[in-house]
Amino acid sequence: MNEEFIESLKEIVKEKGIDEDLIFSTIEDALVLAYKKNYGSNNSNVRVEMNRVTGDIHVYSQRDVVEEVEDPICQITTKEAKEIDPKYQLGDIVELEVTPKKFGRVAAQSAKQVVIQRIKEAERNIIYNEFITKEFDIMTGTVIRKDRGNVFVNLGKIEAILTPNEQILGEQYNFNEKLKLYIVEVKNTTKGAQVVVSRTHPGLIKRLFELEVPEIYDGTVEIKSISREAGSRTKIAVYSNDENIDAMGACVGPKGIRVQNIVNELNNEKIDIIKWSKLPEEYISNSLSPAKVISVEVDEDNKSAKVVVKDDQLSLAIGKEGQNVRLAAKLTGWKIDIKSESQAMEQQEIDVNEE
Template identity: 45%
Template sequence: MAAAVSANRLELLQIADAAAREKMIDREIVLEAMEEAIQKAARSRYGAENEIRAQIDRKSGEIRLFRVMEVVEEVENPATQVSLVDARHDKEDAAIGDFLADSLPPIDYSRIGAQTAKQVIVQKVRDAERDRQYEEYKDRIGEVVTGVIKRVEYGNAIVDLGRAEAIMRRDQVIPREHLRQNERIRGIIYDVRRETRGPQIFMSRTKPEFMASLFAQEVPEIYDNIIEIKAVARDPGSRAKIAVLSNDNSIDPVGACVGMRGSRVQAVVNELQGEKIDIIPWQDDQASFIVNALAPAEVAKVVMDEDSRRIEVVVPDDQLSLAIGRRGQNVRLASQLTGWTIDIMTEQEESERRQEEFAQQTRFFVEALDVDETLAQLLVAEGFSDLEEVAYVEPDELAAIEGFDEDLVGELQKRAQDALDAKLAEADEKRKALGVSDELAALDGLTSLMLVSLGEADVKSLEDFAGFTPEELVSDRDAPLKTSGLDPLEAQGLIMRARRLAGWIEDEPETDTEMEADGEASGEAEGSAEQA
């Protein structure tokens, strides 16, 4: 009988060892789960109100059961508490807060008790396995892994990674790629989440980072940081662009990525189901980089707007379809790669647009200055575009235009100033009609046109204005002064002045930001005074 008991104890430890190895978790976690299961079964035998503890000897496998009682001053629950007087009958040095443990005889497990114990152990082991998987994979985001497809459900693939399972959603699978059960597949881990049903590991084959990682595996110079991948843009399964930069002038980054007879890039292409890849040299000069990114199309001219990161690209008429690409693919990928919005037009379209702009500007000067068309065309041809330039430019610059004499220049500048005054007066009337207060209009730094924009945005009082942040005032998409030319620093200075005038803050020394904004404004004013 003793031999049988020893065998059962030994078997208990062997089961714990096997479960720990199979699930790749700590043996101690399995033994603690077994102890908890035995405790649960023992409570059903001795009464759920009792505090039962089970202990498995880590060497012999012997199971011991204890009933635990807490020593207290006044007993409230006789099942789990014992008074100090009673406790000292069993243990002379017992003190308040101690725990006394009474040994209990072993129990015979019923079928239901054994099943309950099994469920507890299985759940504990599963939780430990999930924790292990999460801890193992949470720091592996961005890593390329290889797994075996276990099953495919509605286009979503469940991939066995060996120590965990990952899910590859349908939108993360390369289009027209047919996934088969038991097929090996590579992908990049792009997210790991701890969820109720266990850690969810998400794989992708469509992320730009996957292609970058494949190049790093195929091109030793990338792995060694001699060549950097600066940007990647993909249309998965169809076409991609990758920008590379060499930190060694003796190594051609494009040639290194292409490889001998295209062997390196071809290996990546094969993995991506034939996706065509354009390898582009990275350049700090954004105009040149964008021209390269539009390859294979040829570019005649570019016009950049750095504030809005928008660029107009002019191409020969016969290059338009090539620059745009099938369904706009080429220009879309170039835009993603460079981070610029790219507008493409032909040389003929650009010529027509320039002629139209010239005609519009000419009409503007004819109406605003009450001059003939020829004189207006001369102003536009010399680069003048608004009334402020004409009104406040040095008279010598206007006099330098062929056919302009001193009297004509004086008359033109007077008419331009009169037109500006009329425009400002009209704006002021509109401001009043919109209900913008005189108190807000008196705020130094706000022009009549700005006040009209504020009124149209229902900002009418000093308090309304003081409630803004610089971003809300000039940077956000619906900012009322977005087109005013104010930068966030200048806006901050205006808002702080408004808050002081409104009595929101005391007239304390200005912050560095306000002093800088006010300093720039006063510096500009002094410069204007010196010129005058």
């Protein structure tokens, strides 16, 4: 140990943001173990002191002052203690230096291992603390490799995992490609921070709109609900408390540029922007866009709605494989039963005849 080592250590402590007292006390604890291991000491009362300026190390054997010695390794008589220093009294602790001549080499190796370990721990904690604040946020990452269906993405200080469940079906992830990703979870593991990201999460849509639409970012326009089938279609319900602000128009942007940027980022995923309403009938009607709705009858108790559309609008309202009505139901939180105008009339005639 020398002054150069101490200076280097303090520089590392400052650079990595590690507590200086913690690392020195940890080194001293490690040196106690090193002393016992290398010099076969059975004395449990050993203290190691490191000079924080020169790096000099001293090992002290600690003994209790007693009237009659039962364990000479841990105890010393009052008489013997007073011979060392007349101030010692019964019950005091006497420290005798027992520093081995070649202990410096052992100490240096032990200290090095502890410092390396502490630096790794500190760096892991710093990275975790940085990324935990980004949980449920959006980041840009670079694809670096694929392994067993997982895609690993470089987020700067850490690799994130895009698992198969979080990947958009049919989307290709090419080496060095940049992606917008939603931070689903940040875990603190024994190997450090583990970041799970997503391309399918509805939160990605929300964050992309916040990036593209200033009115959403500043709170003028509010996203009320999102329903998404990643890679295919998304519905987003928006609202503004300011009557002078067109919530849907703000999201679409001049010449559709804002929503188009999001569509491009998501490889042409279709996005329906819906006007939210506190009136269930109006909200449900809007949610079935682009279909035109004739009427909506709601059952508040069962939170279900019967919707009637023109005959030529039925397939549009239901959507391919039922996607449009499925997303509308998820968006609004209502069960939606759709009938065409002619089907509704037939049902009405049946109901009348039954009466």
